[in-house]
Amino acid sequence: MSYENDRDETDVVFVIGSKSDRSFFDDSKAGEILTKCGVDWELSICSTHRNEPDLNTLVFRHPMAVYVTGAGMAAQLAGSIAAKTGALVPVIGVALPSAEFPNAMDALLSLTRMPPGTPVLCAGIGKPGFVNAAIAACQIVGVAREEVREALRKYREESNPPAQMGVARG
Numbered sequence: 726m727s728y729e730n731d732r733d734e735t736d737v738v739f740v741i742g743s744k745s746d747r748s749f750f751d752d753s754k755a756g757e758i759l760t761k762c763g764v765d766w767e768l769s770i771c772s773t774h775r776n777e778p779d780l781n782t783l784v785f786r787h788p789m790a791v792y793v794t795g796a797g798m799a800a801q802l803a804g805s806i807a808a809k810t811g812a813l814v815p816v817i818g819v820a821l822p823s824a825e826f827p828n829a830m831d832a833l834l835s836l837t838r839m840p841p842g843t844p845v846l847c848a849g850i851g852k853p854g855f856v857n858a859a860i861a862a863c864q865i866v867g868v869a870r871e872e873v874r875e876a877l878r879k880y881r882e883e884s885n886p887p888a889q890m891g892v893a894r895g
Contacts, residue, residue, distance in 0.1 A: 734765065735765050735766060735767050735787050735790055736759075736764045736765045736766060736790060736791065736862075736866045737759055737764055737765070737766040737767075737790060737791045737792075737793060737859075737862045737866065738766070738767055738768075738769065738783065738787050738790045738791070738792050738793070739755070739756070739766060739767070739768045739769070739792075739793045739794075739795070740768075740769050740770075740771055740780075740783065740792060740793070740794045740795075740802060740806065741768070741769075741770055741771075741794070741795040741796065741802075741821075742770075742771070742772045742773070742794075742795070742796035742797070742802050742821075743770065743772060744770055746770075746795050746796065746797065746821050747770070749795060749819075749821055749851050749852055749855060750768065750795060750855055752852050753851075753852040753853075753854075753855035753856050753859070754856075755793075755855040755856060755858065755859035756768065756859075758856065758859040758860065758863065758880065759859055759862065759863060761876060761880050762863045762866075762867075762873050762876040762877045762880060763870075763872055763873055763876050764862065764863055764866050764873055766862075769783055771783055771802075772802070773801050773802050773805040774801070777805075780805065780806070780809070781809065784806060784809045784810055788810065788814070789814060790814065791814065791815045791816075791817070791862045791865050791866060792806045792810070792814065792815070792816045792817065793816075793817045793818075793819065793848075793855070793858040793859070793862055794806060794816065794817070794818050794819065795818075795819040795821050795854075795855065796818070796819075796820075796821055796832060797820070797821040797822060797823035797826070797829060797831075797832045798823045798825065798826070798831055798832060798835075799831065799832070799835050800818060800820055800821075800831075800832035800833075800835040800836050801835065802818075803816050803817075803818035803836055803839075803845040804835075804839055804843065804845060807839065807843045807844070807845050808843060812842060812843045812844065815846065815862075815865050816844075816845050816846065817845070817846045817847075817848050817858045817861055817862065818836040818845045818846065818847050818848065819847075819848050819849060819850070819851070819854035819855050819858050820832035820833040820835075820836055820847065820849070820850045820851075820854060821850070821851060821854075822850070822851060828850075829850045829851065832850075833847065833850060846861065848861055860877070860881075863876075863877045863880075864877065
């Protein structure tokens with residue numbers, strides 16, 4: 726049985742919890758990484774607490790996307806999306822600092838305390854976390870698309886000269 730709706734075919738959906746989190750995403754240039762690798766993406770600002778109906782709509786529109794969330798404090802956005810998707814698609818969380826916890830430790834711990842069967846991958850904190858999440862999202866999309874794997878390989882070579890890219894061989 727096939728299901729048809731009017732959703733688009735976005736590969737990766739970044740979701741941040743508030744406008745104040747946007748600078749972490751913008752400064753990371755995570756969207757540029759995905760664009761360089763030929764991965765379609767979008768950014769939404771949507772809070773689990775303040776606008777859950779919008780979050781439900783977003784997940785309905787992109788049922789097969791890789792989700793990357795950025796949130797501070799309790800960082801419930803990642804777990805909410807994982808639950809709404811039935812834990813059937815990858816959800817990558819990025820812990821963001823807050824006024825109360827500038828080191829983002831509260832958000833980091835929240836991302837690592839998901840119940841069994843509802844995995845959320847944690848890519849790190851702040852700007853480096855978004856960079857790692859973008860690369861991981863390219864890896865996931867690249868499993869099925871050789872052109873994304875090749876573009877990611879090229880990006881990695883350009884951003885990390887071979888002398889710095891230690892490769893373990895055994």
